[in-house]
Amino acid sequence: MKILSLQSGTSADGIDVAIVDIKADGSRGPDACRTPWLTLRPLLTRTVAWTPELRTRVLALADGGSIDAAELCRLDTRMGQEFASAAAAAIKHLGSSVDLVVSHGQTLFHWVDGGHARGTLQLGEAAWIAEAAAAPVLCNLRAADIAAGGEGAPLMGVFDRAWLAAAAADTGGSVATVNLGGIANLSVVSSDGTVMAWDSGPGNVLIDAVVARASHGVDGFDADGRLGAAGKVNDRLLAMLLQHPYFLRPAPKSTGRETFGLPFVDSALASVGGDSPMALADLVATLTRLTARSIAASLRSSGAAQPARLIASGGGVRNPSLMSALGAELVRDGSDLVSSNTCGIDPDFKESLMFALLGFLSWHGVPCELPASSPGRARVAGHIAAGPKPLRMPEPLNGIRGLRVLAPQHRTPAGPGTIL
Template identity: 55%
Template sequence: MRILSLQSGTSADGIDVAVAEVDALDDSDAPVVALRPLLARTVPWSAALHARLLAAVAGESMTPAEFCELDTLAGQEFAAVAARAAADLPGGVDLAVSHGQTLYHWVADGHARGTLQIGEASWIAEALDRPVLSNVRSADIAAGGEGAPLMGLFDRAWLSGAAEAEDRPIATVNLGGIANVQVVSPPSIDGAGGGLVAFDSGPANALIDAAVARATDGRESRDTDGMLASAGRVDDRVLAELLAHPYFIAAPPKSTGRETFHLGVVDAAVAAAGTHPSLPDLVATLTALTARTVADAVRSATPVVPSRVIVSGGGVHNPAMLRALTAVLALHGIAVSTSDEWGIAADDKESLLFALVGFLSWHGIPAALPGTPAGRARVLGQFTITPGTTLGRRLTGIAGLRLAGDLMKAATP
């Protein structure tokens, strides 16, 4: 089946749309699944709506009327992007999955209590005349899980065979606004079927983007090509204050977002350090924070240190961040490669994840995330059904994930 996925990450820099062919390779109740990407692109938000989304993500208060309008406008822009993508493919699509735009991820006492994504799915269903899966995190949270990160679902299916072949854990890192870490372990280390650890390690690009946007009055929204970090020097006192944040020492499973890591955290660290870093020095320091906390998370996630880390997400395009992360992980003998080297475009991996989530939910397969209590795995998301829709045959699980297509190679570096 052809599944279209839509999402806008914590950086809120555009709508990522992808279409993938996702099909079972056998008739069993737990088949191996093949995934072949057909299309992937990022479409910028309209300027006016982008400004409103950034204000909402930053915590600006809204009336019910303003929230209703924002939810509707976001849904309409998601729908327009989806319709254009589907029209570019002869035969269209069978299902859409919309993660939406996260406004808030509520964490209290170390656990997720709720999550809020906007972009009304009914507009997407109307535009495509196809069913839409949305609100994909809430069921797991209601069952006692963290609702994040979801990437472990993809990586466990994709990399379990490679981890078994190497007889060592393999880690992945997604460097979006927030960094998430997944570690897939072979059966020899984590029992029959292997194991999975997945959690948010802390900020990736979120604090850097916010610092640059504030310093440039919004003229710039990121450290393009890592030029600022490369021109600056790490302020060790500010870095020490940032590393003292309690989130970093909390045990997984855990999840976080911009509501935890915002400019107030940076300003407090600078004030406590008693320094006045320039913008390049501050960005270099925040880049070092990402590298240190991601590396610490990878190193400590499992008893056996992973053999390698596969990196994806927007941070892959920041040479300064990739250099810093590679240098810290090298101290622990951990090799670093990008997902492109393993056959998945770094910018597209998260979109392909949501296509897989759509396949799982369409077939009634519960998603067992590392933070989900035993026996409480739930089918993710809520369907907006269009006339004539019949859900797929009920499956008990999938036995693995194979990647195919012009943009994909076998999962061997």
């Protein structure tokens, strides 16, 4: 089954596109055909930039700006059209149709009240994507879990359980991952196959925000971690930032840029005072240490067994300062930090593979068992926009046994994207 995955993360730095082939292996016993092993192979990955004007509007709204219903409709439509264009270009580039598109959309707000998620909003009208891709589109992936009492996030625990449970069982210890996107999220897969997953707090979002503000939008992130490496951590500011109540909440929990944005940083800066504005490099170094320390502390306090290693993915893997700071924090607990690339998964596209897996599960009627959901409350994730052809759903599966991720067969540069 060929599945096209579309998503734009918290930082809204581009549309990540992946086309993967997922095959079900039912050759391992009489019941295996209804509970198969899955094999996933990436066929194409690429990132498509948002139109600058549209990205500016998205970030302004995600950071607390107000709009009326007319503007919300226009924004939802424009984003759907840009997702659709990215999907159509990828399909044309691959030279093959797809069976399903999974579009996470762009998160604008994750509503948390009283310590629990109450709602979530992702934009990017799926009907435009279905029309452009000539395939059904699975969208609105988080709402069903929230309605059933869960957090709707992070979704990565579903992928990590399928991918890592067998390895954890073989070693007799836990295996953990961290996704260093705008928000950092952790998964811990235990040797018995159970998984914990939660958002630890900021990943790159605060670093990106202060760099973008200081450069008036010319730079959107700390390229190669140079600012973080050049600056000095301000211990007073770091201590103030770490007092945020989110860090004290027990897992599972979820958050977003509505909690960790520039107002959070500016409030802490005002509290610590000082005779002159803090140098940008020192601020970035402090926020880099905040991400590293909050991740390590969240993992330590989660109640899960401390893993021998933490597998990192997401854009933050390309920030040497962040990886160095996080690695130093983890050494204290006897854990090593490695990139998912060492395990055969491109760190820039692990989330894309995860959304493709969720699409396969929902298409085959398999509930999305998020760790924060109560037992028996797992729901099939998402809504389906049918597209131009009638829907023909397969017979539901009883579940899956696990997931193997294969390396690309070949790697060929191909313009703005890469066929794998």
